[in-house]
Amino acid sequence: MVYGFDVDGVLANFIDAYTDLFVKMTGKDLFPERPFEPPCWNYPQHFGYGEDVCNYNTGAVWKHIKSSDDFWERLAPYDWTSPLMTEVRRLSYKGHDVYFVTDRTGINAKRQTERWLGRFFTDPTVIISADKGLVAKALKMHAYVDDRPENIEQVVQHAPNTAAYLFSRGYNRQREVFGSIRVEPDETGRLMATDPSSGISWYPLAEKSV
Ligand SMILES: [Mg+2]
Numbered sequence: 001m002v003y004g005f006d007v008d009g010v011l012a013n014f015i016d017a018y019t020d021l022f023v024k025m026t027g028k029d030l031f032p033e034r035p036f037e038p039p040c041w042n043y044p045q046h047f048g049y050g051e052d053v054c055n056y057n058t059g060a061v062w063k064h065i066k067s068s069d070d071f072w073e074r075l076a077p078y079d080w081t082s083p084l085m086t087e088v089r090r091l092s093y094k095g096h097d098v099y100f101v102t103d104r105t106g107i108n109a110k111r112q113t114e115r116w117l118g119r120f121f122t123d124p125t126v127i128i129s130a131d132k133g134l135v136a137k138a139l140k141m142h143a144y145v146d147d148r149p150e151n152i153e154q155v156v157q158h159a160p161n162t163a164a165y166l167f168s169r170g171y172n173r174q175r176e177v178f179g180s181i182r183v184e185p186d187e188t189g190r191l192m193a194t195d196p197s198s199g200i201s202w203y204p205l206a207e208k209s210v
């Protein structure tokens with residue numbers, strides 16, 4: 001079977017480093033007391049930062065990220081990253097194919113991501129792409145996990161044979177994507193459906209189909 005994982009928001013704590021960068025670049029801290037859960041995807045705008053800092057193409061923060069050769073490599077893992085990656089390694093040992101798909105940008109973004117993932121997974125295959133649905137389709141993925149509802153929508157649309165898992169986070173909690181399953185990791189690193197009545201969890205799904 002073929003598995004795909006998004007990186008930021010699922011495995012790597014982009015949010016904390018991104019938040020710190022706004023404070024560092026502007027000298028202003030408009031965010032709530034740490035730790036906080038971003039209430040929406042564009043949370044810096046929500047808390048009052050302007051386009052001059054936030055804009056992906058012209059803003060100061062993204063300019064910094066794109067010109068840094070170690071921003072991605074220095075991100076912290078989440079508490080669940082290590083146990084979750086233990087489960088992902090297990091999939092690989094059993095002969096399944098694992099891909100990490102990310103829309104990261106900047107200097108050596110692919111290389112930085114490979115090095116970062118290398119702490120948990122030997123020789124990870126990293127694909128840099130914003131078109132997660134087309135990647136899932138092209139690689140005939142059986143399952144794909146991502147925290148961005150738009151990406152999961154694309155997977156549902158372009159790759160109907162891929163089980164699409166929306167990784168549950170505060171900033172995507174208001175959004176349900178038809179045809180996908182909302183999941184979160186349990187303490188052992190297994191991805192479980194947030195709605196227990198669905199009777200679905202990641203690991204048994206994999207086991208069942210072997
Ligand atoms: Mg993500």
